[in-house]
Amino acid sequence: xxxxxxxxxxxxxxxxxxxxxxxxxxxxxxxxxxxxxxxxxxxxxxxxxxxxxxxxxxxxxxxxxxxxxxxxxxxxxxxxxxxxxxxxxxxxxxxxxxxxxxxxxxxxxxxxxxxxxxxxxxxxxxxxxxxxxxxxxxxxxxxxxxxxxxxxxxxxxxxxxxxxxxxxxxxxxxxxxxxxxxxxxxxxxxxxxx
Amino acid sequence: xxxxxxxxxxxxxxxxxxxxxxxxxxxxxxxxxxxxxxxxxxxxxxxxxxxxxxxxxxxxxxxxxxxxxxxxxxxxxxxxxxxxxxxxxxxxxxxxxxxxxxxxxxxxxxxxxxxxxxxxxxxxxxxxxxxxxxxxxxxxxxxxxxxxxxxxxxxxxxxxxxxxxxxxxxxxxxxxxxxxxxxxxxxxxxxxxx
DNA sequence: GCTGTGCATTGATGTATGATAAGTAATGAA
DNA sequence: TTCATTACTTATCATACATCAATGCACAGC
Numbered sequence: 008x009x010x011x012x013x014x015x016x017x018x019x020x021x022x023x024x025x026x027x028x029x030x031x032x033x034x035x036x037x038x039x040x041x042x043x044x045x046x047x048x049x050x051x052x053x054x055x056x057x058x059x060x061x062x063x064x065x066x067x068x069x070x071x072x073x074x075x076x077x078x079x080x081x082x083x084x085x086x087x088x089x090x091x092x093x094x095x096x097x098x099x100x101x102x103x104x105x106x107x108x109x110x111x112x113x114x115x116x117x118x119x120x121x122x123x124x125x126x127x128x129x130x131x132x133x134x135x136x137x138x139x140x141x142x143x144x145x146x147x148x149x150x151x152x153x154x155x156x157x158x159x160x161x162x163x164x165x166x167x168x169x170x171x172x173x174x175x176x177x178x179x180x181x182x183x184x185x186x187x188x189x190x191x192x193x194x195x196x197x198x199x200x201x
Numbered sequence: 202x203x204x205x206x207x208x209x210x211x212x213x214x215x216x217x218x219x220x221x222x223x224x225x226x227x228x229x230x231x232x233x234x235x236x237x238x239x240x241x242x243x244x245x246x247x248x249x250x251x252x253x254x255x256x257x258x259x260x261x262x263x264x265x266x267x268x269x270x271x272x273x274x275x276x277x278x279x280x281x282x283x284x285x286x287x288x289x290x291x292x293x294x295x296x297x298x299x300x301x302x303x304x305x306x307x308x309x310x311x312x313x314x315x316x317x318x319x320x321x322x323x324x325x326x327x328x329x330x331x332x333x334x335x336x337x338x339x340x341x342x343x344x345x346x347x348x349x350x351x352x353x354x355x356x357x358x359x360x361x362x363x364x365x366x367x368x369x370x371x372x373x374x375x376x377x378x379x380x381x382x383x384x385x386x387x388x389x390x391x392x393x394x395x
Numbered sequence: 396g397c398t399g400t401g402c403a404t405t406g407a408t409g410t411a412t413g414a415t416a417a418g419t420a421a422t423g424a425a
Numbered sequence: 426t427t428c429a430t431t432a433c434t435t436a437t438c439a440t441a442c443a444t445c446a447a448t449g450c451a452c453a454g455c
Binding site: 401407423 | 439441445452453455
């Protein structure tokens with residue numbers, strides 16, 4: 008499983024097998040069953056997960072008990088809660104598997120060691136952060152500006168291969184609407200032939 | 202004006218006057234009148250701005266011509282559009298001054314030079330990015346989970362000193378509601394004594 | 396094969412917020 | 426000061442979406 012992670016890294020930064028071995032002690036492989044909670048809301052846990060196979064959801068539960076999907080993370084995504092991973096504060100959201108999932112659990116130390124060992128590592132991580140920010144800004148803009156139908160169309164365009172792996176209830180909660188509304192949106196789109 | 206920026210930097214990272222002078226050529230001072238557009242939507246411009254004094258708004262205009270505030274940036278905030286600054290793609294939003302504003306315009310090169318010159322610079326910037334992400338995740342969660350009133354209350358708690366500097370129309374567009382709705386929310390809150 | 400459980404759909408009804416328009420207050424220029 | 430302009434509020438009506446409740450449907454376990 009670590010090989011998947013290594014090959015992934017090698018696609019983006021030059022890293023020798025030796026260097027990877029030096030970092031390897033900061034990595035833990037996890038095979039996790041569907042519907043397992045990895046991080047609890049309001050707890051502190053400084054893990055980052057890299058998804059080798061499977062699918063993860065980050066979500067909050069509001070005071071009414073309703074769930075709200077913050078993001079989904081399929082293969083080759085990095086997952087953490089900034090509050091707890093980076094700032095050692097209680098986490099904003101839950102992190103849970105939606106499928107049987109193979110993970111690499113990455114410690115804080117890994118980042119420090121990798122930055123020293125491989126000069127390209129830190130700039131690459133920075134790029135990922137920038138990318139994540141522009142992605143979220145776009146999402147905020149959609150939540151402010153667009154109707155349910157537009158948001159759903161954007162979602163299926165963005166994640167064509169996730170649409171059928173994620174229950175509609177959760178997609179609805181990602182879009183900020185109820186499952187019933189999503190169902191109606193889909194019905195309208197179906198008549199339009201989408 | 203560059204001194205304000207220097208003093209700001211020195212609060213967070215060790216930087217000598219000499220080092221700052223070396224970087225200084227990558228900085229341009231700008232005094233900008235109220236209501237000046239700094240970055241146009243859908244254009245490419247690799248500037249970052251640091252706000253010394255004044256106030257900036259980032260916003261989009263949708264196909265109906267409606268404006269949507271992405272964020273506000275008062276004193277000591279960094280402002281850029283990731284799309285154009287970092288990825289050399291057309292910008293997602295407009296950036297505009299809401300007050301007469303003193304800015305430091307920072308080139309891409311500044312980041313590279315500073316990272317080489319001052320080891321603490323890059324990690325500090327990374328921290329700012331992480332912070333920005335958790336802030337946006339919280340905002341997305343509010344947009345998904347909370348009603349207009351809650352979102353407004355969060356806004357005034359978050360930016361107590363901005364509430365009276367930003368026109369309500371723009372606050373409303375930040376919250377994803379109309380100015381009329383905000384007016385109603387405020388009326389309800391006023392009767393509650395807030 | 397049944398039967399239970401969880402998700403998706405559908406329908407009826409309610410409500411927060413939008414749209415439009417008009418009125419009032421604040422600001423700023425001549 | 427007056428007039429013009431912009432900002433905010435109020436009122437009425439419209440609507441997107443929520444809520445509540447019922448039904449359908451598929452898959453798992455017996």
